Amino acid sequence: MxxxxxxxxxxxxxxxxxxxxxxxxxxxxxxxxxxxxxxxxxxxxxxxxxxxxxxxxxxxxxxxxxxxxxxxxxxxxxxxxxxxxxxxxxxxxxxxxxxxxxxxxxxxxxxxxxxxxxxxxxxxxxxxxxxxxxxxxxxxxxxxxxxxxxxxxxxxxxxxxxxxxxxxxxxxxxxxxxxxxxxxxxxxxxxxxxxxxxxxxxALTRERDAQIGEAVALERTAMARELHDIAAHHLSGISLMAAAIARQVESDPAAARDGALHVRRQSKLILQDLRRLVGLLRIGEDDGQIKTLSTIRELVGSVRAAGSSVNLDIRFAPNRPLGHGVGPLGHLAAYRMVQETLTNALKHAPGAHCQVLIDDRDTTTVEVSVSNSPAESAAKADSVNSGLGILGMRERAILIGGSFDTGPTPEGGWSSTMILPREDDSKGNNPYGNKPDTKREDGR
Known part of the structure; x- marks a missing residue:
């Protein structure tokens, strides 16, 4: 040979x-x-x-x-x-x-x-x-x-x-x-x-294009799961009400008319939720910017501009760029976790104050957590979480070798935490070339 x-x-x-x-x-x-x-x-x-x-x-x-x-x-x-x-x-x-x-x-x-x-x-x-x-x-x-x-x-x-x-x-x-x-x-x-x-x-260009294509495919899968998460409950209810209306058309026309109006209201709600989700998922994407831990600052700023109360706390390590040693998929998974968790908080806990924490001080892992206080007003009755969004975040964490935990807090709020492993950085490589950044978002 x-x-x-x-x-x-x-x-x-x-x-x-x-x-x-x-x-x-x-x-x-x-x-x-x-x-x-x-x-x-x-x-x-x-x-x-x-x-x-x-x-x-x-x-x-x-x-x-x-x-x-x-x-x-x-x-x-x-x-x-x-x-x-x-x-x-x-x-x-x-x-x-x-x-x-x-x-x-x-x-x-x-x-x-x-x-x-x-x-x-x-x-x-x-x-x-x-x-x-x-x-x-x-x-x-x-x-x-x-x-x-x-x-x-x-x-x-x-x-x-x-x-x-x-x-x-x-x-x-x-x-x-x-x-x-x-x-x-x-x-x-x-x-x-x-x-x-x-x-x-x-060869490096082809490898980079392949990584970008893989990341895009993962994001499309995540969006499909979120869309299913929002639509599943509404569509199930609409299906049941449509079956009831079909039985009541002749026996109880008034009830059938009320059921039809309820189906219309449910349809409007699902369209509103879908528009809101797609809008949140597109935050910061119009400029084609790669999603990293550093771009979470812009994400939080966009959510604040929409009128929500969100605090960002970044705890830096001395003389080290934010997220140093974390691979591209790890940066993307953390960004999407924060994005989806804030979306869920806005949907299921209206008026709640949210806290985003990025702890980059450990030498082997990076901790990213999002927590919210109890809701100031009741969520919509049809705002039900099927759990597919949590499943997607957990699968992303497993994909990069990390972990994801979520659950209620003792104060009555909700907290989600993702642990990102660092790759071998013996060569001192930073996949995004970020300069050391020590700016705090909470002013402390």
């Missing part, structure tokens, strides 16, 4: 070759590379020939014109072989490295070293597009070919020591290949690092 690293390397190389193929085998970029290599090689050849001709000590006899012509032809053929690189980079490299061997047999001369210029260009181009290990093994194939050409040229031009000629040939081949491979490897490594960073950013 192919390893992941090998698969990634092969994928990068395939992407490169496919990209080159999409541009055409003989695209404009290939012709520019071929022309540039040919021009640089020929200019180098002319410069070396001029130096050798002007300094007899560099050559025992005058440099023949045939040597210059043969070397120039070899350079042109090497440059033309670069046209094969987009489709067959290794074959192109081997052809360019092997062509000088024919020159060494046909016309050995002192200009032979210039034939390494196309080899340097090809090694650089091959190594710059691929992983270092993969291209490193490929360009090593060019070393013996370059060394063989250098050795044959040295031997046929009269090198006295065969062993020294072999050593010099391989040393020159290694230097030529390494001179082109090393900078190309650096560029390839930088490109691979950039690709890996981009892939990581895309």
């Amino acid at each position: 192919m390893s992941r690293a090998k698969f990634r390397r092969r994928s990068r190389n395939n992407d490169y070759h496919q990209d080159m193929e999409s541009k055409g085998r003989f695209g404009g970029r290939s012709f520019v590379i071929v022309a540039g290599t040919a021009i640089v090689s020929l200019v180098t050849l002319i410069a070396v020939a001029s130096i050798i001709s002007s300094d007899p000590s560099l050559h025992e006899s005058p440099l023949p014109t045939s040597a210059v012509t043969a070397t120039a032809c070899a350079l042109l053929l090497q440059s033309l072989a670069l046209l094969l690189k987009p489709r067959a980079p290794i074959a192109s490299l081997l052809i360019i490295a092997a062509l000088p061997i024919s020159l060494a047999f046909i016309e050995p001369n002192g200009l032979f070293t210039v034939t390494v210029v196309p080899v340097v260009v090809t090694v650089f181009l091959v190594a710059a597009h691929g992983s270092v290990l993969h291209t490193g093994r490929q360009v090593l194939l060019a070393v013996p070919l370059v060394a063989i050409g250098q050795f044959i040229n040295s031997f046929r031009t009269g090198h006295p020591d065969v062993t020294a000629a072999i050593f010099e040939a391989f040393a020159q081949a290694i230097v030529v290949v390494a001179m082109a491979f090393l900078p190309a490897a650096v560029l390839a490594s930088q490109r691979a690092t950039l690709l890996a960073q981009n892939a990581e950013v895309r």
Whole structure:
């Protein structure tokens, strides 16, 4: 089975070759590379020939014109072989490295070293597009070919020591290949690092989107439960009254008429309750803000603006952001718990004073509680709690590894408490990046 690293390397190389193929085998970029290599090689050849001709000590006899012509032809053929690189980079490299061997047999001369210029260009181009290990093994194939050409040229031009000629040939081949491979490897490594960073950013973006989608799905489930909590009682009563009306239409029309009016009143009540719940659930959501422990302050402010008496007490830990170490779902669960508990208090305990407490001082957990005093006026007779809202809050707490308790207080009110566990914060990470906040809402 192919390893992941090998698969990634092969994928990068395939992407490169496919990209080159999409541009055409003989695209404009290939012709520019071929022309540039040919021009640089020929200019180098002319410069070396001029130096050798002007300094007899560099050559025992005058440099023949045939040597210059043969070397120039070899350079042109090497440059033309670069046209094969987009489709067959290794074959192109081997052809360019092997062509000088024919020159060494046909016309050995002192200009032979210039034939390494196309080899340097090809090694650089091959190594710059691929992983270092993969291209490193490929360009090593060019070393013996370059060394063989250098050795044959040295031997046929009269090198006295065969062993020294072999050593010099391989040393020159290694230097030529390494001179082109090393900078190309650096560029390839930088490109691979950039690709890996981009892939990581895309993965983190997908993970964040998945978390947001999960949170949205959970909130939709919570809203459905709350809507059921409000509607279940009313719809059950309406169903019973409709059945009674059906029996009384003929036997007792007056009672049937009263029953129909009662059904109408119940329908209005359920519509009012549904509008109120949806309105409360939408508090603070129009701006697209992520719900955290810090945004509970805005939630309480919105409830106060609606005319309710609510006090917020946040007990901070020194030098630590509010809710540090609590995961995104924990922040969201606490926010929804406060939101739903305040909704229930407004519905079932009209006029009661509410107290919201966020205790962030413990190092392992965060306590969020909402309590209300006894109602100042009686709740509506049809305001019955089916318990599904409490079930939803308890399920949210269990989902994040916390706990949820609720029940009456000795004073006759009601209290709900959620305990949020902190995640491993050994790295000092804060999922929301909040700055330490020590502002108290109750002025104490």
